[in-house]
Amino acid sequence: MNTEASNIDRETVASFGSEWSRFDQSRLRGEELQSLFDTYFDIFPWGTLPASPEGFDMGCGSGRWAALVAGRVGRLHCVDPSAEALAVAERRLAATPNVHLVHASTDTVPLEAASQDFGYSLGVLHHIPDTAAALKACTRLLKPGAPFLLYLYYRFDNRPLWFRALWRASDLLRGGISRLPERLKFAATDALAAFVYWPLARLAGLVEKLGGRPAALPLSFYRNTSFYTMRTDSRDRFGTPLERRFTREEIRSMMEGAGLRGVRFSQGEPYWVAVGVKAA
Incomplete structure (x- = not known):
């Protein structure tokens, strides 16, 4: 990883490397894996993507979501700042030729601006010091009109x-x-x-x-x-050492501030999963 990366917490990166090495998700499969995948991706606009789209998984971890996304797309860049996590993802995705593993953080990912047809980051950006800046770094990679799926921990704004x-x-x-x-x-x-x-x-x-x-x-x-x-x-x-939480409206504001439009939220758990489209 580029040593100039600034928007990461190194203890948290190391913590996730340890987590995915132990829980490599090889035992998560079949109906449970598909059900969890659907929980996050049920609002993702698959039908709007172009033929053989190219996109990214920001903070891919063990590659559990990438394993199900890769078969739907042309090329998938799996990005993670943890070498340990990427080693787990490499084993899991070894038979998936359209996956490209990238050892980088949100602020060092070597993809061209406005080059990607879609992107997603699930359960990752709330473990980064500056979540809003990380989100802007993600949307910078998107083409105009490209969707971005985001899951951030909620601050219990809908709870008593x-x-x-x-x-x-x-x-x-x-x-x-x-x-x-x-x-x-x-x-x-x-x-x-x-x-x-x-x-x-x-x-x-x-x-x-x-x-x-x-x-x-x-x-x-x-x-x-x-x-x-x-x-x-x-x-x-x-x-995990670093954790941030956000209300639904804070997430909407960050997404719009990062250039996403038409932001909408999943109505069920987990809270909050949201999707928006990169503005023209």
């Missing part, structure tokens, strides 16, 4: 006060766990997956079966996922 208070308490826990040595960090986040994620997710599943509203409960998003996904996301959520 008790839910926000619960998150504040959990964030204090994240601050401690994220500083632990890697072995202890994995042990702690696995314990959270087993004793917090799993019971709350299964409770939400029971509420759903009984005709209730599971979305009102914490961690209800995981009610139909595997324990492997819970372990992965627990490590992501509690083991």
Whole structure:
């Protein structure tokens, strides 16, 4: 990676390299992988792309989303600042010839401005010091009229006060766990997956079966996922040093400030997934 990269947190990059090396997503497949993919991409305007489009996955990590996007496009640039993460993605995407792995950050990616037909960044830019600048760096790569799909952690702007208070308490826990040595960090986040994620997710599943509203409960998003996904996301959520959160309107403002128009949001979990189109 270019040593001049400035808009990264090196501890966070190293943390994700460790995470994807352990949770390489090889066990995430079939219906669960497709269901999670659809959750993020259901608002993406595939039908507006040109024939054999060229685009980018900013912060590709293990390549789990790229594995499903690559078959729909002509060329896909998988960009990540972590060499460890790219090594995982390389193994996963070895049989996918139209994928190009790029070791770079948002501010050093070696793609020409206005050269890409689409782009996406899912669960990445909220782990960057200046999220707005990173988003502008992404949209700079897009051709006019090209769509960009974005997922950023939400600031619980659609949740009650008790839910926000619960998150504040959990964030204090994240601050401690994220500083632990890697072995202890994995042990702690696995314990959270087993004793917090799993019971709350299964409770939400029971509420759903009984005709209730599971979305009102914490961690209800995981009610139909595997324990492997819970372990992965627990490590992501509690083991990552840098995390930022945004309201829906803050995300809209950042996207519009980055030159995206027609911004619209997915109405379901996870919050907030949004898509916009690069202005002419």
